Amino acid sequence: MEISKMTREQMAEEKHRLEKEYEAWKSKGLKLDMSRGKPSKLQLDLSEGLLTAVKDSAEAIDEGTDTRNYGVLDGLPSCRRLFAELLDAPVENVIAGGNASLTMMYDTMLRLWVFGDSVVQRPWSSEGKIKWLCPAPGYDRHFAICEQLGMEMITVPMLDDGPDMDMVERLAGEDAAVKGIWCVPKYSNPEGKVYSDEVIRRFANLKTAAEDFKIFWDNAYVVHHVSGDGAEDILDLFAECKKAGTEDRLFEFASTSKITYPGAGVAAMVCSDRNIAWSKKIMTVQMIGPDKINQLRHVRYFKNAAGVREHMRKHAALMKPKFDLVINKLEQQLGGTGAGSWYVPQGGYFVSFNAMPGCAKRINELCKAAGVKMTDAGATYPYGKDPQDSNLRIAPSMPPLEELADAMEVFCICARLAALEKCMG
Amino acid sequence: MEISKMTREQMAEEKHRLEKEYEAWKSKGLKLDMSRGKPSKLQLDLSEGLLTAVKDSAEAIDEGTDTRNYGVLDGLPSCRRLFAELLDAPVENVIAGGNASLTMMYDTMLRLWVFGDSVVQRPWSSEGKIKWLCPAPGYDRHFAICEQLGMEMITVPMLDDGPDMDMVERLAGEDAAVKGIWCVPKYSNPEGKVYSDEVIRRFANLKTAAEDFKIFWDNAYVVHHVSGDGAEDILDLFAECKKAGTEDRLFEFASTSKITYPGAGVAAMVCSDRNIAWSKKIMTVQMIGPDKINQLRHVRYFKNAAGVREHMRKHAALMKPKFDLVINKLEQQLGGTGAGSWYVPQGGYFVSFNAMPGCAKRINELCKAAGVKMTDAGATYPYGKDPQDSNLRIAPSMPPLEELADAMEVFCICARLAALEKCMG
Numbered sequence: 001m002e003i004s005k006m007t008r009e010q011m012a013e014e015k016h017r018l019e020k021e022y023e024a025w026k027s028k029g030l031k032l033d034m035s036r037g038k039p040s041k042l043q044l045d046l047s048e049g050l051l052t053a054v055k056d057s058a059e060a061i062d063e064g065t066d067t068r069n070y071g072v073l074d075g076l077p078s079c080r081r082l083f084a085e086l087l088d089a090p091v092e093n094v095i096a097g098g099n100a101s102l103t104m105m106y107d108t109m110l111r112l113w114v115f116g117d118s119v120v121q122r123p124w125s126s127e128g129k130i131k132w133l134c135p136a137p138g139y140d141r142h143f144a145i146c147e148q149l150g151m152e153m154i155t156v157p158m159l160d161d162g163p164d165m166d167m168v169e170r171l172a173g174e175d176a177a178v179k180g181i182w183c184v185p186k187y188s189n190p191e192g193k194v195y196s197d198e199v200i201r202r203f204a205n206l207k208t209a210a211e212d213f214k215i216f217w218d219n220a221y222v223v224h225h226v227s228g229d230g231a232e233d234i235l236d237l238f239a240e241c242k243k244a245g246t247e248d249r250l251f252e253f254a255s256t257s258k259i260t261y262p263g264a265g266v267a268a269m270v271c272s273d274r275n276i277a278w279s280k281k282i283m284t285v286q287m288i289g290p291d292k293i294n295q296l297r298h299v300r301y302f303k304n305a306a307g308v309r310e311h312m313r314k315h316a317a318l319m320k321p322k323f324d325l326v327i328n329k330l331e332q333q334l335g336g337t338g339a340g341s342w343y344v345p346q347g348g349y350f351v352s353f354n355a356m357p358g359c360a361k362r363i364n365e366l367c368k369a370a371g372v373k374m375t376d377a378g379a380t381y382p383y384g385k386d387p388q389d390s391n392l393r394i395a396p397s398m399p400p401l402e403e404l405a406d407a408m409e410v411f412c413i414c415a416r417l418a419a420l421e422k423c424m425g
Numbered sequence: 426m427e428i429s430k431m432t433r434e435q436m437a438e439e440k441h442r443l444e445k446e447y448e449a450w451k452s453k454g455l456k457l458d459m460s461r462g463k464p465s466k467l468q469l470d471l472s473e474g475l476l477t478a479v480k481d482s483a484e485a486i487d488e489g490t491d492t493r494n495y496g497v498l499d500g501l502p503s504c505r506r507l508f509a510e511l512l513d514a515p516v517e518n519v520i521a522g523g524n525a526s527l528t529m530m531y532d533t534m535l536r537l538w539v540f541g542d543s544v545v546q547r548p549w550s551s552e553g554k555i556k557w558l559c560p561a562p563g564y565d566r567h568f569a570i571c572e573q574l575g576m577e578m579i580t581v582p583m584l585d586d587g588p589d590m591d592m593v594e595r596l597a598g599e600d601a602a603v604k605g606i607w608c609v610p611k612y613s614n615p616e617g618k619v620y621s622d623e624v625i626r627r628f629a630n631l632k633t634a635a636e637d638f639k640i641f642w643d644n645a646y647v648v649h650h651v652s653g654d655g656a657e658d659i660l661d662l663f664a665e666c667k668k669a670g671t672e673d674r675l676f677e678f679a680s681t682s683k684i685t686y687p688g689a690g691v692a693a694m695v696c697s698d699r700n701i702a703w704s705k706k707i708m709t710v711q712m713i714g715p716d717k718i719n720q721l722r723h724v725r726y727f728k729n730a731a732g733v734r735e736h737m738r739k740h741a742a743l744m745k746p747k748f749d750l751v752i753n754k755l756e757q758q759l760g761g762t763g764a765g766s767w768y769v770p771q772g773g774y775f776v777s778f779n780a781m782p783g784c785a786k787r788i789n790e791l792c793k794a795a796g797v798k799m800t801d802a803g804a805t806y807p808y809g810k811d812p813q814d815s816n817l818r819i820a821p822s823m824p825p826l827e828e829l830a831d832a833m834e835v836f837c838i839c840a841r842l843a844a845l846e847k848c849m850g
Contacts, residue, residue, distance in 0.1 A: 036495065044493045045482050051718070055477055057470050068469045070461065070687040098523055099716045106711040110535060114550070114574075125539070125550060144710045149539075262495040264718040285569045286531040291524045291716065293476070293689040 002338045003356075003419045015420045018413055022370065025410050030371035032407040037189075037349035038398045039258055039315075046314050047260040053297040060293060067292035073284055074276075075268070079295035083268035085305035086222060087254055088236050093270050095279060097290045101255035101267040102141055105216055108251055108269070109145055111282050112179075112214065118278035119248055120212040124179060125149075133171060133181035135163035137352055137380035137391045139189040142182040142218070146382070153382035154178070158191060160343075162199035172208045180214035186234050187221035190380055190393035191352040192345020197235045204240035208249070217252040221348045223312045224258060227320045228346040238270055247272040256298060258349065259308060259315075266290075266298050322396040322404055326351045329405070333412030339419035351394040352380070359418040360389045366414035372407045427763045428781075428844045440845045443838055447795065450835050455796035457832040462614075462774035463823045464683055464740075471739050472685040478722040485718060492717035498709055499701075500693070504720035508693035510730035511647060512679055513661050518695050520704060522715045526680035526692040527566055530641055533676050533694070534570055536707050537604075537639065543703035544673055545637040549604060550574075558596060558606035560588035562777055562805035562816045564614040567607040567643070571807070578807035579603070583616060585768075587624035597633045605639035611659050612646035615805055615818035616777040617770020622660045629665035633674070642677040646773045648737045649683060652745045653771040663695055672697040681723060683774065684733060684740075691715075691723050741772075747821040750829055751776045758837035764844035776819040777805070784843040785814045791839035797832045 006014065054060055060067050062078055074080065075096025084091040097104050116122040124130050131152045134143055138158075146153050154171060156163045163183070172178050183203070185195040203215055217237055241247040250272065256265035271279065302308045323345065330342050330353070340355045355363055360377035367374050375393040378384040394411070396404055431439065479485055485492050487503055499505065500521025509516040522529050541547040549555050556577045559568055563583075571578050579596060581588045588608070597603050608628070610620040628640060642662055666672040675697065681690035696704065727733045748770065755767050755778070765780040780788055785802035792799050800818040803809040819836070821829055 038495050041482075041491065044491065047493075048482055051485070052477060052480055057466075057473055060476070066466065066469065068472075068686040068688060070463050070682075072688075100712050103712045110539065114535065114539065141710070141713075148707070148710045257495075261493040261718065263493060263497075263714055264716045282573070285566070285573045287525050287528045288566075289688055291689045291719065293686065294716065294719070 002336060003416070004338055004423050006423075008424070011420055011424050015417065015424070018417050018420070022366070022413050022417060025413065026370045028371075030406060030410070032371060032399055032403050032410075033373045034395050034399065034404070034407050034411075035373045035375045036398070037258070037395045039262060040318065040398050040400070042318055043315055043397065044261060046311065047301070050260050050297050050301045053300040054293055059300075060296065062292075062296050062299070065292070067296045070288050072289045072292055073280055073287070075290055076292045076295040076299070078299045079266060080268070082299055082302065082304065082308075083254065086308060087219065087252065087268070087270055089238055089252070089270040093238070093272065093276060094268055095276065096266060096268045096295055098267060099264055099291070099294070100257065101218065101220065101253040101269070104267050104269050105142075105218065105253055106145055107286070108279070109149070109216075111279070112212075113149055115282060117212040117214065117248075118274045122212070127177070129177055131175065131178045133163075133168060133178060134382045135182065135188075136382060137190055137393070138182060139184060139218070140375075140379040140384070142216070143382045155382055156181070158188065158193060160193060161196035162193065165199055165202045169202065169206060172206055172210070172213060174209060176209040178208075179210050179212065180216060182216050182218065184218045184220055185237070186219060187224055187345060187348025189220065189348065190350035191343045192348040192350060193343065194346075195234060200235040200237050201240055203237060204244045204246055206246070213249055215250050217250060219252055219254045220258070222254050223308055224315070224349070225312065225347040226316045226323055226345070248274055251275065259311065260298065260301075264294065266295050319397060321401055323351065325401060325404055326394055326396050326408055329408035329412055333409075334415055337416060337419065339415045349395060349397055351396065353392045353394055353415070354390045355392060355415055356419040356422055357388045357390045359415070359422050360386060360392050362418040362421065363392060363411070363414045366417060367411055370410050370414070372410045374411070427761060428841070429763055429848050431848075433849070436845055436849050440842065440849070443842050443845070447791070447838050447842060450838065451795045453796075455831060455835070457796060457824055457828050457835075458798045459820045459824065459829070459832050459836075460798045460800045461823070462683070462820045464687060465743065465823050465825070467743055468740055468822065469686060471736065472726070475685050475722050475726045478725040479718055484725075485721065487717075487721050487724070490717070492721045495713050497714045497717055498705055498712070500715055501717045501720040501724070503724045504691060505693070507724055507727065507729065507733075508679065511733060512644065512677065512693070512695055514663055514677070514695040518663070518697065518701060519693055520701065521691060521693045521720055523692060524688065524690055524716070524719070525682065526643065526645065526678040526694070529692050529694050530567075530643065530676075530678055531570055532711070533641075533704070534574070536704070537637075538574055540707060542637040542639065542673075543699045547637070552602070554602055556600065556603045558588075558593060558603060559807045560607065560613075561807060562615050562818070563607060564609060564643070565800070565804040565809070567641070568807045580807055580812075581606070583613065583618060585618060586621035587618070590624055590627045594627065594631060597631055597635070597638060599634060601634040603633070604635050604637065605641060607641050607643065609643045609645055610662070611644060612649055612770055612773025614645065614773065615775035615816075616768045617773040617775060618768065619771075620659060625660040625662050626665055628662060629669045629671055631671070638674055640675050642675060644677055644679045645683070647679050648733055649740070649774070650737065650772040651741045651748055651770070673699050676700065684736065685723065685726075689719065691720050744822060746826055747829055748776065750826060751819055751821050751833055754830070754833035754837055758834075759840055762841060762844065764840045774820060774822055776821065778817045778819055778840070779815045780817060780840055781844045781847055782813045782815045784840070784847050785811060785817050787843040787846065788817060788836070788839045791842060792836055795835050795839070797835045799836070
């Protein structure tokens with residue numbers, strides 16, 4: 001029954017019943033974590049052979065390059081080819097780097113900040129207030145980069161096929177202080193939404209007041225399909241930008257963090273010829289080259305993009321029951337109650353939950369007290385402030401299924417309790 | 426015979442003779458490289474077992490931490506302990522990072538540039554002209570960082586026991602725009618000189634006009650002893666700074682690039698409690714954590730500092746004949762000619778050669794034409810400009826002994842030829 005339509009007596013009765021359930025769970029002393037998008041142990045075990053993919057000196061030579069020694073600033077050619085195939089990009093537009101696309105994004109942003117972009121060449125730090133578009137709910141680590149640099153973040157609502165492009169076009173078109181936007185185009189973090197072809201074409205053809213407007217295209221979940229007949233491939237923004245002559249606005253990022261190992265994967269970025277030259281010119285002072293042995297491990301282990309896709313089907317087999325469990329629990333426990341709504345993702349790492357407005361922090365607090373750790377309420381919005389206090393990110397990957405089932409039971413009880421408290425005033 | 430004391434006839438005769446030798450070498454079509462401090466294949470092979478030091482899932486667990494997954498911003502505790510032991514630093518003052526100390530230095534400099542230091546907290550980018558002290562001859566990649574940021578580099582001469590400290594004290598004491606200094610305290614790059622206790626104490630007790638003056642202490646060759654009874658240990662600047670209450674001025678760096686693999690080693694830095702907190706606060710937005718599997722490989726492979734020192738004796742056994750060959754060739758071919766002077770290092774990676782002033786570029790040019798690649802003349806000075814056009818860096822590690830012998834023959838002929846050309850006007 002919809003909570004807001006209950007009589008006060010019904011509410012009180014339901015609340016009393018749920019509080020007893022909640023106390024019962026609380027007394028179990030759970031310690032469950034649904035806070036971060038960490039792969040589970042079983043997922044990590046899938047890449048076992050990676051550790052021994054380069055075992056000796058002879059195996060460390062790749063196409064004549066001794067991967068143990070210095071050099072190769074933009075990454076091992078064979079590793080760049082692997083990412084080129086995965087990202088459908090020309091290999092000359094791919095840089096293969098270290099263990100984290102987050103670091104590549106941060107470093108790229110700092111290069112823009114300190115040195116200016118490849119076209120306008122005016123440091124963003126010298127321009128007074130800079131603004132950045134943040135589709136939300138979104139990824140807290142993206143927002144943290146803008147916040148550290150003192151950029152003004154502007155929230156853009158996420159629609160079902162991507163950010164509200166009318167708003168993006170208006171803000172980017174009118175205000176030269178708006179310098180860019182974060183995007184997770186495939187299985188967005190946290191909602192798992194997929195950008196439509198139309199949205200992607202509008203990005204390629206965006207009229208921007210700033211000549212040095214940048215799209216940070218975080219293709220974190222490019223091969224992280226889980227279930228359904230969802231987007232195996234989205235439209236390629238780099239190709240669309242080239243058609244439109246706007247490729248200098250794009251930096252695309254990806255990594256194997258959630259393919260092999262989060263701490264010891266390989267990251268890559270894709271950008272225009274001009275931006276490759278610009279990146280390398282600045283990078284060459286920061287580093288001599290990435291860990292090429294680890295890049296080679298990945299090449300030897302996967303061989304090609306088909307090898308990666310095959311591997312991702314094993315991840316999907318582990319992730320699907322968890323996604324299904326989360327969605328089923330939400331439907332069973334909260335369906336028709338009005339305590340919240342959710343989007344059913346076909347890939348990625350999260351389920352996004354929109355609680356009854358004003359309830360997210362309370363749900364988080366209740367979960368925490370019962371030993372269920374969630375991502376902080378608000379984290380999915382710029383400055384950690386969700387204006388509706390509604391969105392919560394559920395990260396089902398890490399806990400085993402049985403623990404996840406318990407955690408979701410607790411979560412649903414907390415969501416209903418918070419909604420009841422809210423309705424009872 | 427000393428070239429400058431020859432008659433013109435003697436000079437002409439000697440030059441004619443050397444030109445014939447030079448042409449004979451040139452006709453051999455050599456392709457020899459003494460340009461960079463790259464370990465040789467045999468040195469890389471010493472670390473063979475590192476590649477399989479972590480072979481499977483069970484081995485990837487270290488003290489309860491799954492090194493394959495996300496997290497541990499400041500590095501694996503066991504790896505931090507290894508560096509703490511090597512650098513004689515408290516483990517809580519050690520951060521273990523990625524594959525390059527150069528990147529740690531660059532990133533630290535950029536943090537100072539963009540955000541300001543932990544004490545004054547005023548971004549260096551906001552202060553107009555910043556100046557930086559550069560003991561020279563020095564390391565070109567250090568200078569490149571300053572140059573990229575538009576700092577004014579001030580050359581400080583290297584004496585036999587470290588930089589000219591009278592000059593350092595005067596410049597740092599008088600000018601608040603002087604924000605710091607590069608140092609390679611043990612087996613300096615390129616000269617292989619070792620800082621004396623007195624020099625190190627003067628650094629700890631330096632009176633600086635800038636409150637946010639920083640010492641970038643690149644301890645790149647901390648265990649890279651090669652021969653002689655030279656400095657196995659130098660005075661610990663961090664401890665001296667703590668005595669003087671100046672520890673916030675110090676950032677110390679080291680790595681295993683020239684212990685295990687240049688492309689796939691582990692870097693570390695040492696700094697004060699306040700600077701650790703400052704670094705982590707900024708770093709946490711740039712990265713989630715370093716490659717902990719690779720850190721664990723190093724811990725498992727070496728076990729402790731004694732393991733590293735034992736390993737370095739094997740490197741020394743390979744490096745010593747090369748250093749000896751270079752010094753012997755210089756003494757045999759150039760001794761008493763006045764064509765140049767050199768310092769005999771007891772460790773590190775280079776031999777520094779001071780040609781007759783005005784000859785370094787010419788020697789480089791002659792070498793190149795004969796197929797012997799050297800580090801660019803001038804590279805050891807800020808802006809790549811050696812005011813004397815004298816210093817050349819010889820990097821003997823990479824070529825096999827026979828090739829090195831050929832390269833040194835050519836080098837010595839070129840040095841004498843250049844000196845003759847110079848004296849003949």
